[in-house]
Amino acid sequence: MAYVAVKGGEAAISNAHRWLAEDRRGDPAVPELGADQVREQLSLAVDRVMSEGSCYDRDLAALAVKQARGDLPEAIFLMRAYRTTLPRFGYAQPVETAAMAVRRRISAAFKDIPGGQVLGPTFDYTHRLLDFRLAADGMVPDAAVEAEEPQTYPMATIASVFDHEGLLESDVPSADTGEPFDLTREPMSFPAGRDQRLQALARGDEGFLLSLAYSSQRGWGNTHPLCAEIRLGEVAVAFVPDELGFAIEIGELTLTECHMISTGAAGMETAPQFARGYGLTFGHCERKAMSMAIVDRALRDAEEVEVAAPCQDQEFVLYHSDNVEASGFVQHLKLPHYVDFQADLQLIRRLRREWFDREAALKEAAE
Amino acid sequence: MSPASNTPERYYNYAYLDEQTKRMIRRAILKALAIPGYQAPFGSREMPVPYGWGTGGIQLTAAIIGPDDVYKCIDQGADDTTNAVSIRRFFAQVADVAVTEDTAEATIIQTRHRIPEQPLKAGQVLVFQVPQPEPLRGLEPRETETRAMHAYEEYGLQYVSLYESVATYGRIASTVGYPTMVDERYLMSPSPIPKFDNPKLDDNEAILLFGAGREKRIYAVPPHTRVRSLDFEDYPFETQTWEEDCALCGARDSYLDEVVLDDAGERMFVCSDSHFCAERRAQGHVGRMADHQLAATPEKEPAQ
Numbered sequence: 001m002a003y004v005a006v007k008g009g010e011a012a013i014s015n016a017h018r019w020l021a022e023d024r025r026g027d028p029a030v031p032e033l034g035a036d037q038v039r040e041q042l043s044l045a046v047d048r049v050m051s052e053g054s055c056y057d058r059d060l061a062a063l064a065v066k067q068a069r070g071d072l073p074e075a076i077f078l079m080r081a082y083r084t085t086l087p088r089f090g091y092a093q094p095v096e097t098a099a100m101a102v103r104r105r106i107s108a109a110f111k112d113i114p115g116g117q118v119l120g121p122t123f124d125y126t127h128r129l130l131d132f133r134l135a136a137d138g139m140v141p142d143a144a145v146e147a148e149e150p151q152t153y154p155m156a157t158i159a160s161v162f163d164h165e166g167l168l169e170s171d172v173p174s175a176d177t178g179e180p181f182d183l184t185r186e187p188m189s190f191p192a193g194r195d196q197r198l199q200a201l202a203r204g205d206e207g208f209l210l211s212l213a214y215s216s217q218r219g220w221g222n223t224h225p226l227c228a229e230i231r232l233g234e235v236a237v238a239f240v241p242d243e244l245g246f247a248i249e250i251g252e253l254t255l256t257e258c259h260m261i262s263t264g265a266a267g268m269e270t271a272p273q274f275a276r277g278y279g280l281t282f283g284h285c286e287r288k289a290m291s292m293a294i295v296d297r298a299l300r301d302a303e304e305v306e307v308a309a310p311c312q313d314q315e316f317v318l319y320h321s322d323n324v325e326a327s328g329f330v331q332h333l334k335l336p337h338y339v340d341f342q343a344d345l346q347l348i349r350r351l352r353r354e355w356f357d358r359e360a361a362l363k364e365a366a367e
Numbered sequence: 368m369s370p371a372s373n374t375p376e377r378y379y380n381y382a383y384l385d386e387q388t389k390r391m392i393r394r395a396i397l398k399a400l401a402i403p404g405y406q407a408p409f410g411s412r413e414m415p416v417p418y419g420w421g422t423g424g425i426q427l428t429a430a431i432i433g434p435d436d437v438y439k440c441i442d443q444g445a446d447d448t449t450n451a452v453s454i455r456r457f458f459a460q461v462a463d464v465a466v467t468e469d470t471a472e473a474t475i476i477q478t479r480h481r482i483p484e485q486p487l488k489a490g491q492v493l494v495f496q497v498p499q500p501e502p503l504r505g506l507e508p509r510e511t512e513t514r515a516m517h518a519y520e521e522y523g524l525q526y527v528s529l530y531e532s533v534a535t536y537g538r539i540a541s542t543v544g545y546p547t548m549v550d551e552r553y554l555m556s557p558s559p560i561p562k563f564d565n566p567k568l569d570d571n572e573a574i575l576l577f578g579a580g581r582e583k584r585i586y587a588v589p590p591h592t593r594v595r596s597l598d599f600e601d602y603p604f605e606t607q608t609w610e611e612d613c614a615l616c617g618a619r620d621s622y623l624d625e626v627v628l629d630d631a632g633e634r635m636f637v638c639s640d641s642h643f644c645a646e647r648r649a650q651g652h653v654g655r656m657a658d659h660q661l662a663a664t665p666e667k668e669p670a671q
Contacts, residue, residue, distance in 0.1 A: 009447060009452060010452060010456065012449070013449060013452060013453060077413075077417065080413040081413050081414065081415045083413070084412045084413040084414075085379055085380075085383075085385070087385070184410075184412075184413075185410045186408075186410050187408040187409065187410065187411065187583035187584070188510075188583070189408075190510060190511045191511075315508075315509055315510060315511065319510075324413065324417075324418065325418045325581050327417065327418075328417030328418030328419040328420060328422075328581065329418055329419035329498070329581055330419075331417060331419070332417065332418075332419030332420050332498070335419075335420065335442070335450050335479075336442065336443050336448055336449075336450075337443075337480070338443055338624055338625075338639075339443045339444060339480045339481055339543075339560075339561055339622065339624065339639050340480060340542075340543045340559055340561065342561070342622075342623070342624055342625055342639075343542035343543050343561045343562070343563075343607060344542055344543075345625065346542070346607055347540060347542050351536055351540075354537065
């Protein structure tokens with residue numbers, strides 16, 4: 001009897017989990033995938049899991065991808081559930097992306113900028129043709145040719161290019177020097193400050209932000225974005241331990257940073273200048289960083305103009321961007337709801353009975 | 368070393384959450400008890416089960432549970448539903464706590480969608496899993512608006528909605544999550560329990576705690592608090608009734624689930640509260656299909 005299947009004991013659950021483990025492993029004749037292979041060869045999956053999982057650890061993210069059978073939102077959930085149990089020692093110093101050891105840096109605003117256009121490892125300009133040689137084993141690609149001259153360091157930022165003329169709004173540190181808002185410790189509150197918004201976007205689902213950014217481009221809250229700069233590379237993380245009182249370097253992060261500038265005219269109270277949207281992710285998540293920058297800019301619109309499109313609406317964007325929340329709540333519909341459904345059944349049956357009675361009475365009256 | 372201590376769950380703190388988080392949750396609980404029906408925001412944590420699967424209830428339980436507690440967990444009124452089994456196992460592992468199916472024996476009962484039929488006693492805590500804590504959300508999607516509506520006790524919209532229901536269907540057509548007024552001040556969602564259970568909220572001896580993990584809200588009804596289901600003088604609040612009685616134990620006054628027996632429309636009705644039904648059968652009450660396989664003693668979990 002199918003109904004009984006929703007009532008399951010301990011044995012049913014553990015058998016299901018054993019089956020899951022078997023499916024995860026796949027054909028045992030095929031060598032098992034190592035977490036190190038995931039880390040090295042599915043590195044963009046690892047990057048996304050670290051980014052949206054809010055936890056920078058390539059090995060754990062690789063393990064999560066393996067355990068989740070390549071289901072990235074599931075892997076992100078595993079990372080979050082691990083991260084939430086970690087003790088907190090404090091806040092690192094803000095990382096300095098201007099001092100990034102750049103591997104990739106491009107700007108769409110100028111033909112050439114100080115430091116030049118550096119393509120780096122990118123899918124851009126590849127022809128999307130399946131490479132059947134990869135299906136054959138053991139191919140080690142030739143190393144890329146190194147540039148003759150080393151890159152300038154530090155690589156000039158797009159902001160510095162605009163600095164002289166004041167064409168671009170500058171990075172003004174917020175007047176509030178208290179601790180930044182932390183969504184992992186406090187519930188969402190509105191109106192949301194930019195720190196809260198950027199944190200939510202950084203943790204937000206890439207697909208959701210991509211579609212929001214796209215909707216904005218298509219006119220639902222257009223910010224007329226132009227990609228002023230994307231940079232990918234490594235930055236140092238510094239921390240001030242209480243017992244030392246000065247900053248020490250504790251590690252290195254790979255980051256993708258994106259500055260979008262809005263080419264639309266600004267308000268008249270200050271001298272006209274370009275406004276910015278900002279995107280930042282762990283690892284190499286360029287699509288996410290660009291989408292985030294566009295949505296950040298669209299949300300800033302709401303500070304000045306009336307909200308007219310989904311991407312400008314703080315509550316709409318921030319409450320629905322988290323894929324761990326969204327995935328859980330959508331999928332909770334799999335849980336039994338038969339108590340609720342029984343109540344609905346009762347109501348519908350009663351309403352139908354009344355409807356038929358009424359129809360019969362009307363018919364009788366007509367005759 | 369007992370087998371339980373070697374499972375992955377035991378690498379974590381007692382009852383999973385760290386002590387600081389538990390303290391933060393207990394503060395929110397105290398605030399919620401001090402302002403009955405008010406939704407207290409709290410720093411909800413990511414839990415090892417998905418949002419929407421009881422993260423709010425689990426956090427409440429984790430914050431108040433101790434080794435001396437006796438824990439019961441039900442879903443749809445039943446102890447043997449998969450998610451209830453999973454959550455009960457979780458606390459048996461991370462909190463070394465005794466588990467039970469006996470409503471009277473439990474000190475903490477975590478529930479989804481039901482209140483047990485057997486009246487609760489002073490000293491018991493009923494923890495509700497809540498998907499959407501905001502009773503007005505269906506009428507107003509913005510949190511900024513609904514918070515203001517609660518602050519100003521501006522509940523006209525809710526009454527208009529009930530009136531529209533009467534105008535459309537000839538009755539208040541709300542069946543689960545039926546809106547309640549707590550202590551004549553805060554409009555409160557009772558969580559998606561059937562309105563059949565609403566009267567049990569009123570003047571209850573036990574502490575009623577409601578946890579919404581994804582929405583990051585905790586609210587509470589302290590013992591002996593007035594909880595009124597909204598209605599109109601000419602359309603008074605009414606609960607569900609059945610023409611049938613329980614096919615297993617013959618109960619006429621419990622909430623019934625409908626079980627489809629074949630594809631020819633044959634069906635039976637059984638108590639949704641599995642412990643209530645089993646206890647009645649043990650006392651000798653017999654329904655018209657008492658020998659049905661659903662009445663078989665459920666498979667017992669292996670000893671902890």
